[in-house]
Amino acid sequence: MTSAATTAGRPNPLSTSTVERTPLFDEHLRLRAQMTNFGGWAMPLQYSSIRDEHRAVREAAGLFDLSHMGEIQVRGRGALALVQRLVSRDIAPLKPGQIQYALFCNEAGGIIDDLLVYAESDGYLLVVNASNQERDYAWAEQHAGPDAEVRNVSRETALIGVQGPRAVEIVQRSADQDLAPVRYYRFIDGNFAGAACRFSRTGYTGEDGFEIFCRGEDAPRLWRLLLEQGAPFGLKPAGLGARDTLRLEAGMRLYGNDMDEQTNPLEAGLEWTVSLGKDFIGKPALERAQQAGLTRSLVGLRMRDRSIPRHGYPVMQGGKPVGTVTSGNVSFTLGYNIAMAYVPVAARAPGTTLEVQVRGALAPADVVPLPFYRRPHPSTKGGEHV
Amino acid sequence: MSDASGLRFLESHEWVRQEGDRATIGVSDYAQSQLGDVIYLELPAVGHRVEAGARFGVVESVKAASDLYSPVGGEVAEVNEALKEHPEYVNEDPYGKGWILKLRNVTANPKLLDQSAYQRLTEGEQH
Numbered sequence: 001m002t003s004a005a006t007t008a009g010r011p012n013p014l015s016t017s018t019v020e021r022t023p024l025f026d027e028h029l030r031l032r033a034q035m036t037n038f039g040g041w042a043m044p045l046q047y048s049s050i051r052d053e054h055r056a057v058r059e060a061a062g063l064f065d066l067s068h069m070g071e072i073q074v075r076g077r078g079a080l081a082l083v084q085r086l087v088s089r090d091i092a093p094l095k096p097g098q099i100q101y102a103l104f105c106n107e108a109g110g111i112i113d114d115l116l117v118y119a120e121s122d123g124y125l126l127v128v129n130a131s132n133q134e135r136d137y138a139w140a141e142q143h144a145g146p147d148a149e150v151r152n153v154s155r156e157t158a159l160i161g162v163q164g165p166r167a168v169e170i171v172q173r174s175a176d177q178d179l180a181p182v183r184y185y186r187f188i189d190g191n192f193a194g195a196a197c198r199f200s201r202t203g204y205t206g207e208d209g210f211e212i213f214c215r216g217e218d219a220p221r222l223w224r225l226l227l228e229q230g231a232p233f234g235l236k237p238a239g240l241g242a243r244d245t246l247r248l249e250a251g252m253r254l255y256g257n258d259m260d261e262q263t264n265p266l267e268a269g270l271e272w273t274v275s276l277g278k279d280f281i282g283k284p285a286l287e288r289a290q291q292a293g294l295t296r297s298l299v300g301l302r303m304r305d306r307s308i309p310r311h312g313y314p315v316m317q318g319g320k321p322v323g324t325v326t327s328g329n330v331s332f333t334l335g336y337n338i339a340m341a342y343v344p345v346a347a348r349a350p351g352t353t354l355e356v357q358v359r360g361a362l363a364p365a366d367v368v369p370l371p372f373y374r375r376p377h378p379s380t381k382g383g384e385h386v
Numbered sequence: 387m388s389d390a391s392g393l394r395f396l397e398s399h400e401w402v403r404q405e406g407d408r409a410t411i412g413v414s415d416y417a418q419s420q421l422g423d424v425i426y427l428e429l430p431a432v433g434h435r436v437e438a439g440a441r442f443g444v445v446e447s448v449k450a451a452s453d454l455y456s457p458v459g460g461e462v463a464e465v466n467e468a469l470k471e472h473p474e475y476v477n478e479d480p481y482g483k484g485w486i487l488k489l490r491n492v493t494a495n496p497k498l499l500d501q502s503a504y505q506r507l508t509e510g511e512q513h
Contacts, residue, residue, distance in 0.1 A: 034419075034422075045422075045449075046422060049422070049423050049477070050422055050423050050448045050449075051423045051448070051474075241422060241448055241449060245448060306426050307426075308425065308426060308446045308451065310450075310451065329448060330425045330426075330448060359428075359444065359451075
């Protein structure tokens, strides 16, 4: 048995001296998680089974360690101007307590990272991908003038995700704040079981839920409490494997797979994060790209047979290669196999039939709209649509 | 779960149970735990000839697609049809109902590992 292709990453033997640990590392070992090296971090890939963890999140709740994510704080009189310059989206309308999904682009319009911008009373918090955090921090620091202070607070910040239809009830049990009024893409600061924390109604699974920021030293106690209080609701700890199959069903792009510095937001289907009415790094290049017209576009594919499309597999049309799969897997919720892929604009319309080359054979696939899955009963009203 | 007594193994984590010129093959418990949830197997047709140590199929798990190698040579007599509907049998019972192929006209392969040698191999991989 040898690996022919990889998506979520095969479990690597961990040489723990060179891999970073989150404050919840010992909790994962206690739960006998299968650990993997994810972007330099020792993270749980799965605890029991990716399928079971995936189902728990869709039907009840899942508990995620997201402490590897990077947090960059921007303060000072020049904070708004700096963040406006760095991100693709107009964040001026954000009021404290509001969150926006946005992108860092380079001068050529390529995507450096995707992130969440938290508007605070005295500045902004940028939550970035784990593997990009040093580069993102350097990028922000490099563009900061004397009136903006940029700090990387990743090391002192832990992040725990509770996602699923029962997540809000579970988090509410030990929260000092009423969480019901906290709408999607809003946050509130408060206490959880006596520990200072931030309740953020966000996630990367397509379900309702919260992401809870807390101090690293409080994280193990909060993690155990959530496991204990969530168990009667059906909550299970969930690893990066389930996180990947969940976000794929929800059509959420994964940085490094579905977008990178060689792709721009327009072709990645993220034009809604681009505000051409303001200045930001990469804007002139994106205006030119828009005027020139797109050549390719990220689409959803639904496989007709049981072949599993994976990152890097060629997409064919009439026997000729026309594109590439960027993410693909089984959809446990839908019962068929799905992928995201870059295809020529002429082939992006839903209903177009293409093929994915899987080990030399051509597997038929139909272009379908993204997301593949939308949760049936959104429990929030009027929240930001993402 | 069925036990592994009397089985022999390839270093690439496939097992074989040989009875005369017939054999049953599958993947080890260690392999299934490393693969994670199995979702699909691409297997040869009955009558197809497989060679000892050569690739005969692919197992797709949520994590990855992995090649399968045959511990012995022979002709495919039977494919485990139950795995089409229940690929999770490979995870649940790798030495029992998660078997993959049955072969006939089997040729022996002296280079296989016995259970204790195989166990030492997997312990070496884990640490």
